[in-house]
Amino acid sequence: MGVVQYIGKRLAIYIAVLFLGLTITFFLPRMLPTNPVDAYIGQIQSRAAGTLTPEAITNLRASLEQLYGLKGDLLSQYLGFLNRVVLHFDFGPSFAYYPQPVSQMILSALPWTLTLLLLSTFIAWVLGNAVGVVAGSFHTRRAAAVLEFVGILLYPIPYYILALSVILLLAYVIPIFPLSPTFPVGDFSLQKVGQILYNSFLPALTLVLAGFGWNILSMKALAVATAEEPYVTFARLKGASHWTRMVRYVFRNAMLPQVTALALSLGTVFNGALLTEILFSFPGVGLVMRTAASSGDYNVLYGSIALSIIAVATAGLVIDLIYPLLDPRIRHR
């Protein structure tokens, strides 16, 4: 019963979060004083050197509003938006790359973001927690203090500073990696894969470093606290080796809050990935958003926000659904 209730409750929250998130995405731009259709008409107007007649502008406005789902009152717009996004995953065409559909643009950028994000988050989580549990188990030694210092130094540093420092160090001072990375397009070949890996190393390193510090600090604190638990004392008296205690008694238990923390920090990690992509010209969703922001391509922006919300919420859901497998207390309640 416990598991069913747990999953049911979690699914309900997931749907509510998606609904609220999409609602905010819909209403936010409409509360602002600027109107994308006006901006777009202004753009066309200036391209046509002001030769458009008022009737042409009225027609243009009507067809643009039709095209971008801005027709009718707010409620029917809203229902239409939910219908298109949830049922058809349709965000309309892109302004800048008309008539390419937004969903297609985002879906072709998504694998890049996902690979970079998942891989670096996984490495950062495993490495950080491993270092953290070692630092926590030997917290009286000097070396543990050094490890913790690394965590303190890394944790508060923002993503953009890490990215720039990595560029400065590994592309400028010691020029091992390219200063301005290039990513080949088109079909994959072995040579291209090598080039992609080479160019993706610095963005991945940035993300790993960013996640690393937090995991060390948090895991160390948890490991120190867990080592005081009676069952760890029992294991020591039983004669379990230091290694067994550290891995099977301390780490297994201290890991659980870390999994929850990972689920909660996904939004933040995602932000960092977007920013890193922009700074390294990595062809993921972040770069699509940045390009769309500077060319006023609002459909692409709305699409990528909706997708970001769906992606982060879904990833959080997946982690929370795996959680009962890790924590037997939920299974056996």
Place this chain on the structure above:
Amino acid sequence: MSIDIQADPQPVINAGPERRTTRGSSLMWLLNPRMTAGLIIITIFVLGSYVLPFFCPVDPSQQATYMKNLHVSGKHILGTTALGQDTFWYLVFSIRNSLTLGILVGVGITVISTTIGLSAGYIGGNFERLVMLVVDTFITIPLLPILIILGALIRGNTTFLSVGAIIVVFGWAWGARTIRSMALTLREREFINMARFSGANTFHILVREIFPYVSAYMVVGFINTILFAINTEATLAVIGLSKVEVPTLGSIIFWALNYNALFTGNVVWLVAPIVATVLLFLGLFLTSTGFNAAFATRRGVA
């Protein structure tokens, strides 16, 4: 950015009454090594960035005041930018503006998240469920995409302060969540029941009985929020979507990247703000964790 993952709030819960007994005598027990180091860094930054501008010869955001890309010299401590500004004075103004924004946003977010978190945790019931749903939504929604779209929409006719207002609107949820979980544990305490049976109303209990317990944590939350706010504005500025005409720790990097400081050999222009940001963030972080640890030690569970 991961700054808003709040440090463990539990240790400070019991700090309230003990603090009362020592108030007025001495606050020296607060000074553990971490906090001392952090406070020293912050003091230098605050004094430097708020006092030095009075001695500044010209407004550093004004372009073409000096020759472009001058090297480090006695006259220009950090050289000049490709826009003909003195890098050192620009940096000083950047730190001041970023700190001001951080403090303003910090006050806003602390007030909002404490109010919402305390009321949700204490009142409970359907009100709490509704509030927590909104809080969870705001935590789940990735902030940067929203900021990018807002930046694209209002760019050009925004002020520096409205950027701060946007950060407040989207940044209060983490604090509210933490404060609420503290209020939850407090709700069951004896002295709260005592107050209620003595005839105190909800508002009175929240302000007079629960708030003192939460206030120690608010200091930590406030410092973390300053970090979060400076970081968020700088992030937006670095990709050119904040008010980049105002010198901040982000906009200085935006201009350095835009004018290819690395290719033109003006490395100081890029390195100086990076070093300043790292030091400032380290100082703020050490102060907040040091403060937290001091209260935990005080309770005897460090």
